[in-house]
Amino acid sequence: LVGARSSQGFGYGIPLKLKEQGWADRTYLVNPRGGQMHGMPVYRSVDLVPDPVDLAVVIVPAPAVPEVLVQIGRRGIGHVIVQSAGFAETGPEGKALQAEVNKAAKQWGLRVIGPNCVGVVNTGNRLATAEVMPEAMTPGRVAVIAQSGVFGHNLIDRFNMQHVFVSKVVTLGNRMDVSESEMLEYFRGDPTTGLIVMYLEGAADGRLLVDTLKRVTREKPVLVLKSGRTSVGRAATASHTGSMSGHDALYESLFAQTGTIRAASLQELVDLAQVFATQPLPRGNRVGILTGSGSMGALAADAAVDAGLRVPPLSAMTEAKVRNGAPVWMNAKNPLDVGPSGMFPTAFKALMEDPGIDMVLAIVSTPYAVLRTVDPRQLMAQWYFGDLEAIRKLAGHKPLLLSVVSHQRLAEIIEGQVQDRIPVFTCPEVPAQALAALWRYGRYKEGRDSGRRICV
């Protein structure tokens, strides 16, 4: 860690985090002042660090970076993360400085991530060159490629809240050397990664990105959030990561043609990540909607149909199952509004078993006024879903999403019980749209559909 600092400020906590994650014996701090820091020895220069060294993390001020890269090259370290900011994103002077850094890197054959980033996280070997919270080090199957360091941080904070866990994270910053395409290709081959989530301000190389995405999306879903849709947004990204981005229509077409799933907002990106990380691709587009509220059923049906799904009539078998024991006022249709009949678990199982239904959205709408009369320790997902695990096993090939549209406290209770296996939403529309995205991506992957936007 070149530029280790003893005072609060950017990068101060990195050695502490590395220690916390068990890297103390393999972390070497470099600062011309020498001495000790966080109980670790500080080397006065890169030359003095003992072998072997696989990676140099640079956090010195921007003007000092070119010289530090020469030292790193001379020392025989091949891989570098430059976290320092103050390069191409700041204007002509910064661009010139970045060119110098690049020259040094090329001269010594270095591979460089950054500058203007916070580096990488690998939950498998617990390496993090950024100060992420320990909870975020839980290994998962989602890889993250973010141009912006803060974005990467914010995304991981949100992932954590929604039970999405990562395999690896890379923040690319100004992409002087390593680009999003190279990372996509890497994650394609990475066995710990099943899904790739990317935040992009502009393609480093548009043609290369098209070719890469085409290859990657045949194997793993790629979700992308692209900013710079408008000229004001593009100007903002130029000041942020020095990205040059073309008109948005080009990106729209690029993502549609390569089967890349473009989210319209940060929240949609997180929601889709949770769904794609946990649910199988459906075999068809027939959704069964179960609800205790006719209004929520109608809203979910609207969203599903708008997004290209079908909400078919119930099969005779399913209708018979839900009619049996139901009060007369209950309509046995799809969306299936069971009201306060107590038929929710029966209807849920029937829909999951129905071969004419490819995916299920179950919406809980019990008012909080009713719930508050119940001991929360006794309030169980089981009330609504019966033996959820057993039913899931029966229909493991069907995507299943839950929604709890009443009070947040019920959503939290149910979420706590289904954990990271089944996403729990709090509105009727978003899960319907997410199911449609699963289906559209599946179609693309089978080669049955292309050139269409996957998210509606």
Place this chain on the structure above:
Amino acid sequence: LVGARSSQGFGYGIPLKLKEQGWADRTYLVNPRGGQMHGMPVYRSVDLVPDPVDLAVVIVPAPAVPEVLVQIGRRGIGHVIVQSAGFAETGPEGKALQAEVNKAAKQWGLRVIGPNCVGVVNTGNRLATAEVMPEAMTPGRVAVIAQSGVFGHNLIDRFNMQHVFVSKVVTLGNRMDVSESEMLEYFRGDPTTGLIVMYLEGAADGRLLVDTLKRVTREKPVLVLKSGRTSVGRAATASHTGSMSGHDALYESLFAQTGTIRAASLQELVDLAQVFATQPLPRGNRVGILTGSGSMGALAADAAVDAGLRVPPLSAMTEAKVRNGAPVWMNAKNPLDVGPSGMFPTAFKALMEDPGIDMVLAIVSTPYAVLRTVDPRQLMAQWYFGDLEAIRKLAGHKPLLLSVVSHQRLAEIIEGQVQDRIPVFTCPEVPAQALAALWRYGRYKEGRDSGRRICV
């Protein structure tokens, strides 16, 4: 309360709730069995209830409702809420039964809300004919018109979580007599109501709704969520409240022409309610975006511009204020990305004071990894916003929205400190879109724009 029941089931808790809200001495329970219930006397028939009675709430099974209405009419009670379900929403037989109820109502000159609803809530006099939670009885300025009872419940649960408080709620059910247009007109003249939120499955009378909305939206904003956008959704609403709804394009045009703000989803409805309930209408469409993360600034700018706002360059005065004391790497532009410079409060005040800025969106993006090193009791909105109240007073005419895109816990801390005065979002796009809706509605109200969708 006609049909008061001593066993668990629909309506069981209503007398308990009325007692809880101080209505015990003015609540009369009717059930042929007589005796006592919840420590209150039970009258064997409507005739035996002592004077005066202003309102009858009917929860007897559907087949008994026509006869009960005759008794109510004979007894001289003029206003009725029929909560019982099993009428037009269930098919031809139910329709015939509803016609019978209607005949009795007309014969005795009764005004009826319902059937198939949960009645009304009035936070001013603490009357609730539904089992809502006590927290939801906090008086506010938002009136709710919902066709569906469960929808009304769920909406109030969500309002509560987002610090939105209601004046009155009415659930209309099958709208045998009282319609949404009549309620809109009532809320137009209701001094406790400043904003009307409506959930609609189909207009009871389209022409009347157009005329009414035109009148109401000149005085108070009306937010609407309309289901039945698709044929499947329309079929679902027919089974739910017996609503007959035309093609969605008609509603789109109806809402656009009457300055009605149509939300695209349940969450958007709640978000907009929070914004319209707390923020003034802006004088123009120039938004200042403040952020600690360039990516969030770019995403917010994209959403703002897409929705019709301008993100103008900073004025010389504001630029000077934020340059003074800022590190060299900081860009003083709009969106204004102050990074970790510590300039957030200064920049916030400068934007609020700038006469060239009509509204402000401030996005906090501090990673949780940084926050967790701080004692949460010391973590203050003040860190970011300085003396928020004083600055608000300086620029009371400017809408202000906050967004905390990092960990939920920071959002909760800041939300707890700004309470119900300033909405706190957790993403960059939604508040930008909500600011645009405020501006578009303001334009409509001034007569400068009409026939355009207010939400983008």
